[in-house]
Amino acid sequence: MKIKDRLALYFTLVSTVTLLGVLVVVYFTFLKLMESEFFERLNDRTMVTAKLYLEADEISSEALNKVRTQYLERLNGEVIRIYNEVNSATFIGDDQQFWTSETINLVRKKGKIRFKDGERQVVGIFYKDNQGDFVILASAIDEGTNRRINKLLTIMVIVFVVIFLGLLLSGRWIAKRILSPLDIFINQVKEIKSSNLDFRVDEGRNKDEISLLAQNFNKLMEHLEHSFILQKTFVANASHELRTPVTRMIISGEISLSREREKEAYQKALKSMLEDAEKLDNIITALVNLAQADLEYGSSQTENIRIDELIWQLQSEWNQKKGQNQLTVEMKNLPEEESALIIAANPTLLQIALDNIIGNAFKFSDDRQVKCILEIKEKEIILLISDLGPGITEAHQEEIFKPFFSSSAKSEHAGNGMGLYMAHKIVHLYHGTIHVSSSAPTGTTFILRFPSF
Incomplete structure (x- = not known):
């Protein structure tokens, strides 16, 4: 059963039980x-009856019965008896006993019963008079009440x-x-889907549990997106960053083995x-930690780096290549x-970020x-890094730092779309900002x- 159906059912049950209780209390x-x-x-x-029969001594019983019948509305199944000291019916024309002596004596004992x-x-x-001690008992069937109660019950059932x-x-x-x-x-x-992990659900404007659920879900999706991207980043950057030193090692080995050389060579x-x-x-250590720790590794493995020395080192390496x-x-x-x-940063990660930006500049x-x-x-x-390329359109300037985005118009400019994303992440990891003009x-x-010290 859906939550909305359960809520409606529970709400209805609680309300109707309360209503039923109220109706029962009203009924009784x-x-x-x-x-x-x-x-x-x-x-x-x-x-x-006591006033008519016991106090009006000068009026005959027949006259009293006539007055009683004329001026008192008779109730349904009405029975009235006056019993004398020996528990015998008297005064009223109907001298049938009707009630037992036990009931009559109970009235004498308690004075009044119902x-x-x-x-x-x-x-x-129990009524005392100058003519003696008497017990007066009256009974009837309240049909009017029964009719009203039955109508009330019918109305209550319909209302319920x-x-x-x-x-x-x-x-x-x-x-x-x-x-x-x-x-x-x-x-x-x-x-x-796996293809749109950047999608975020609407968190709504209400500050309720559903909004809180949506917020936490979006945070979870953000972590999943980063983890998913970092897995792909690792593969892409591993091939990109590892290729240069491996190639140099291979070339150095091949050159050294190509002919006999001196010991110093x-x-x-x-x-x-x-x-x-x-x-x-x-590079391998930085990439592995980057993939495993969602870029948090770099913040805990920082060193004090002189940015000018790093720039000179990058110039030397890139001028050797280009x-x-x-x-x-x-x-x-x-x-x-x-x-x-x-700058307090992980030197390997920071160099990877700058290499990615410089590499992009040369490529485009x-x-x-x-x-x-x-x-x-x-x-x-x-730090400003400028190239002489075709530039980036305004529409693409907000997109270039997203993973797997590529705006290359030429096939030779095509890449995996991870370089600038990774650079953006690393720069922000060390409390920096990166913008494009x-x-x-x-x-x-x-x-x-x-920020500097």
Whole structure:
């Protein structure tokens, strides 16, 4: 059974049980009230009878009966008896005993009684008179009350059924309205596939449990998306980042083995291969930790890095690959204090981020010159990387940092769409920001800002 149906059912059950309790209380209260009223009428009957028959001595019994019949409305099944000291019926023309001596003596003992005898209601009083001690008993059947009670019961049953149905329908409507955000949430969740893990459900404006569920679900989806992307990132970057040192090691080994060489040449080749192996080990460690820790590894494995030294190192490596002066570097406002040049980061990850940006710049500018400008401002390090490529359209500038996005127009520019995404993640990991400034077709500039010590 759906939650909305259960809520409607529980709401209806609680409401109808409460209503049933109220109706039962009203029914029995009305019943007892009517019984009490009828007892009072019978009590008045006994008092009137006492006044007529016992106090009006000069009037004959026949005249009294006539007055009683004429002026007192006879109740349904009415029986009135006056019993003398020996418990015999007297005064009234009907001298049948009707009540037993036990009942008559009980009236004498208690002075006044009232009780129900089947459908009959009975009232008895003990009355002292100058003619003696008498017991007056009156009884009748309250048919008027029975009719009213039956009508009331019928009305209550009809009202109960109508209200029950009304509560059931209104309860289901209320439950459906309250849980409508949950239906929206379920339908949106059904749309999520492995191909659109960036999809987020609507969290709504109400600060209720469903909104909280949607918020937590979106957080879960964000973690899943990152984990899924990082798995693909690892594969893509492993092939991208590992290829260069492995190639250099292979080339160094092949050159060294191509002919006999002196001892110093072999030592130099082995030293170069060892450096590449160490670099390869650092890259593998960084990539594995990046994939396993959702980029949180880098924040716990930080070092104090001089950004200017890292830039010079990058210039040397890229100029070896692309040719002399292909990556130019300009330093502005270099401070005297070394602390102004320090960034707390994982050196391998930060180099991967900058390599990805510089590599993109060379790729999209068809290996034309790339310019890197380092500017130091108060408590801020600004790094600008500019190329001479075709630029990035305004529509694409918000998309380039998303995973697997590629805006390449040429087949030779095609990539896996992970480089800038990974660079963006790493820069933000170390409390930096990255923005792009481009006006096609005059080139693109990536602006990186880091807080300094």
